[in-house]
Amino acid sequence: MFNNSGLSLEQAPPIKVVLRFFLTGSLFGIAAGLMMFLPNLNSITSPQALALTHTLTLGVMASFMFGALFQMLPVLAGVHIKMAEKFSLRVHYGLILGTIFLIISFFKPLKIYYILAFLFLGFSIFATAIAMAVQLFKIEQSNSSRGMLFALLSLFFTAFLGFLMLAARGGAAFDFNYLYLKTAHFSFGLFGWIALLIISVSFQVIEMFYVTPPYPKKYAKYLPFTVFYLLLLNLILYTFNANLKLIQMLVIFLIAIHTVFTLSRLKQKKRANTDATVMFWTLAMVSYILFFVSYILNAGAVLSAVFFLFFALGVLFAMVYKIVPFLVWFHLNAQGYFDAPMMHEVAPPKYAKINYYMLFGALVSFLVSNIIDFFWIAGAVLFTLSFMMLFFIIYSGWHKYLYVLKNGKKFDLNFRG
Amino acid sequence: MKKIFLDARKMEHPEPLERAIEALKKLDENSYFYMLHRKEPIPLLALASEHNLNFISKKGEDNSWHILITPNLEVKLEQFIIN
Numbered sequence: 001m002f003n004n005s006g007l008s009l010e011q012a013p014p015i016k017v018v019l020r021f022f023l024t025g026s027l028f029g030i031a032a033g034l035m036m037f038l039p040n041l042n043s044i045t046s047p048q049a050l051a052l053t054h055t056l057t058l059g060v061m062a063s064f065m066f067g068a069l070f071q072m073l074p075v076l077a078g079v080h081i082k083m084a085e086k087f088s089l090r091v092h093y094g095l096i097l098g099t100i101f102l103i104i105s106f107f108k109p110l111k112i113y114y115i116l117a118f119l120f121l122g123f124s125i126f127a128t129a130i131a132m133a134v135q136l137f138k139i140e141q142s143n144s145s146r147g148m149l150f151a152l153l154s155l156f157f158t159a160f161l162g163f164l165m166l167a168a169r170g171g172a173a174f175d176f177n178y179l180y181l182k183t184a185h186f187s188f189g190l191f192g193w194i195a196l197l198i199i200s201v202s203f204q205v206i207e208m209f210y211v212t213p214p215y216p217k218k219y220a221k222y223l224p225f226t227v228f229y230l231l232l233l234n235l236i237l238y239t240f241n242a243n244l245k246l247i248q249m250l251v252i253f254l255i256a257i258h259t260v261f262t263l264s265r266l267k268q269k270k271r272a273n274t275d276a277t278v279m280f281w282t283l284a285m286v287s288y289i290l291f292f293v294s295y296i297l298n299a300g301a302v303l304s305a306v307f308f309l310f311f312a313l314g315v316l317f318a319m320v321y322k323i324v325p326f327l328v329w330f331h332l333n334a335q336g337y338f339d340a341p342m343m344h345e346v347a348p349p350k351y352a353k354i355n356y357y358m359l360f361g362a363l364v365s366f367l368v369s370n371i372i373d374f375f376w377i378a379g380a381v382l383f384t385l386s387f388m389m390l391f392f393i394i395y396s397g398w399h400k401y402l403y404v405l406k407n408g409k410k411f412d413l414n415f416r417g
Numbered sequence: 418m419k420k421i422f423l424d425a426r427k428m429e430h431p432e433p434l435e436r437a438i439e440a441l442k443k444l445d446e447n448s449y450f451y452m453l454h455r456k457e458p459i460p461l462l463a464l465a466s467e468h469n470l471n472f473i474s475k476k477g478e479d480n481s482w483h484i485l486i487t488p489n490l491e492v493k494l495e496q497f498i499i500n
Contacts (some may be wrong), residue, residue, distance in 0.1 A: 208456050209430040266431045270427055326431060326460075333438055334464050411442065 013070050013084040015331045019398050020092055021067025022320060026391035028059025028099070033384025037377070044301045047106040054106075056309060057189060058099040058121070060387075064316050065197055066091065066128055069148070071323060073132060074200070087131065094124030105169075114170040118163055125159040143217070145199025147224035154192025154228060157235070161185040180238035184231075187248060190308060192231050195255045196224050198284070198315045202262055209322065210278060212265040223258060227251055256292040259285040259311075277318040278351030283360060284314025306366045309360075317359060320390060321352045324397045332401060337408040347398045351389070358386040418492065419448040426455045426481060437461050441470075441486060449487035449497065457482050473498075 032055045040046040044053075070088055098121030105113035124296050133152040136145055168174060207214045214220075234247045263285045266278060289308035294300070325346035332340030365379030425433035430497050433454060438461075440450045451460075457474055465472040472486040473494045482489045485494040 123438055211427055211429055211455070269429075271429055273429075322430070329431070330434075330464070334467050336468070342435060 013074065013088065015327050015401060016213075016398075017085055017088045018067045018071045018323065018327060019394060021063045021070070021088075022324065022394045023391065023398075024092065024096060025060050025063030025067065025316075026387050026394060028055055028063060029252045029387030030384055030391065032056050032060060033380055033387055036383060042302060044305070050063070050106045051103045051304075054099065054102055058095065058102070060101075061194060061312055061316065062125070064320070066095065066196075068201075068319055068323060069128075069132060071327065072204075073135070073148075074302055087127075088252070091124045091128050094120045094127075098122075098124055102166075103317035107168075109169065111170050114166050119167055120161060121159065125155060129153075129156045129159070142204075143215075143220035143224075144200050144204040146221070147203060148197055150224040150228040151193055151196035151200055152195055154188045154231065157231075158185060158189040158193050158338060160172060161188065161235075177238065177241055180241070180243060183243075183248075184235045184238050186229055187234060187251070191251050191255060192228060194312050195288075196227060198312070199224060199227075199255070199258050201315070201319070202258070202281075205319075205322075206262060206265050206281070210266060211270045212268050215261065221383075223254065227254055230254075232384070252292055252295055256289060259288040259292075276356045277321050279320035279356045280359075282314075283356070283363070284311050284318070287311040287314060287363065303367075303370065306363070310363045313359060317355065317386075317390065320394065321347055321355075324394055328397045330402045332404050332408070335403050336410040339408050340404055341400055346400060347393050351393060355386060355389045355393070358382050358389065366400075418487070418489075418497075420497070421448060423450070423452045424425075425455050433458065434461055437484075438464070444486070444488055446489045449485055449489070449492070449494065451497065451499075452457045452484040452486075454482045454484060455480075458484060 032052060035048070035052045035055060038048040038052070040048045041052060043049060066088075070084060074084075085236075098117050101113050101120060102117035110371055129152045133149055133156075136149045136152070139145060141149075161181055161399075164174065164176075165178070165185060169177060203215055203220050206212055230247050230251050234251075237244055237247070249263065263282065266281060266285075269278070287307050287310035291304055291311060294304045294307055325343035328346045329340055329343045359382070361373055362379045362382035365375045365382060368378035369379060421443060423436055423440060425436070428436075433452070437450065437452055437458070441451075444450060451476070452461075457476070461484065462474055463471060469490075470486050470488055471490045471492065471494060472484070474482055474484045475498060477483055477498075477500065483498050485497055487494065
């Protein structure tokens with residue numbers, strides 16, 4: 001219970017902290033779309049495919065996820081990140097530079113690029129994961145915050161294993177199976193960091209945003225825990241040169257159960273209206289189920305990667321269309337601006353729907369490209385346009401915020417001051 | 418005191434927050450805002466705190482959150498909570 005308990009907007013980071021990450025993430029998304037025109041993407045170990053993968057995972061997803069966490073942790077979990085503005089700016093620059101040096105290193109394998117990528121990404125990822133995890137560890141845990149903690153621990157392992165791989169590429173000699181290392185790296189990255197974060201966020205926002213029944217309590221408590229420890233068990237087995245594919249299969253299956261659960265929750269929402277964010281969530285969950293099926297049927301790495309990508313992007317777009325209008329509206333109202341635009345004016349619902357059909361069109365085009373090659377180009381164009389539109393929505397939200405700050409009229413809710 | 422009431426328990430985000438802010442703009446010394454919500458609306462409470470309003474939030478027996486806000490700093494809002 002709050003009772004004038006000192007809760008303050010100072011706990012929430014300035015709006016620019018979040019929007020900076022989102023704008024950069026959109027630019028990396030546009031870059032990723034353009035990289036889809038490169039040759040040799042069918043071979044997942046080609047420099048082009050590695051560059052594209054890391055542009056998506058670090059440039060796009062890490063940027064959006066860091067921005068969302070800086071916003072959500074104070075509001076949802078009551079976590080206060082000290083000096084959020086200065087800290088986030090350093091992390092932000094580290095992430096941008098580190099990602100660019102890593103991408104260059106795939107095309108020009110020189111030690112200097114490995115070292116620069118290691119330094120910038122190492123600082124950025126470890127500092128964020130540790131700072132947020134330490135703060136999350138201190139608070140009374142909810143199912144959502146506990147899940148975020150496991151997601152951040154997974155990010156830590158993903159980065160650590162990635163740096164070992166970077167060192168190995170740079171010529172360092174280690175006594176381990178490189179293939180297992182690579183599998184552990186992408187398992188922690190995809191199923192630990194990305195999927196666990198999506199699961200934790202869904203525990204919080206599906207019920208809150210869409211008025212659905214809550215997830216069962218015990219299920220929500222133990223799912224992130226189980227996924228994380230299975231990933232850890234797999235890593236330990238790898239260090240003994242043992243490979244139990246069953247464990248990875250179990251992890252993928254557990255996440256699939258969650259996506260089915262989420263779809264059933266969305267179907268039970270009390271209001272019949274379907275806004276674009278519900279459509280993005282649905283796209284994400286269905287994409288994961290298709291990823292699961294393609295994995296079981298061994299339908300090919302590219303197809304599985306495309307499905308997993310749209311699982312992550314669906315949630316990412318849904319969250320941006322919720323977070324950006326809310327931030328603009330909320331920060332202006334908090335400062336007393338009477339004529340702050342309403343949330344639907346910051347990101348008009350019809351734009352969100354257009355953006356949804358672009359992203360959905362990109363997915364369909366990539367799938368059809370398995371039969372007709374040309375559709376890969378159409379998918380890449382739609383993918384690039386999707387991120388250009390997202391960039392425009394975020395930038396125009398920021399612009400509207402600045403405009404009201406400069407020209408708006410202030411009001412005082414407490415006329416006695 | 419005059420009550421401005423909002424039952425937001427079946428409203429989807431961001432309707433409760435938008436309607437709450439509209440209600441807060443109408444408040445005076447002799448009125449208070451009473452909202453029922455399925456979750457504790459932390460952003461609304463942060464906003465009330467930022468504007469030096471008198472507010473409380475309390476979870477009821479039916480798990481609904483009761484949020485009361487007024488610009489009148491003298492009044493004890495607990496007395497208005499409906500059980």
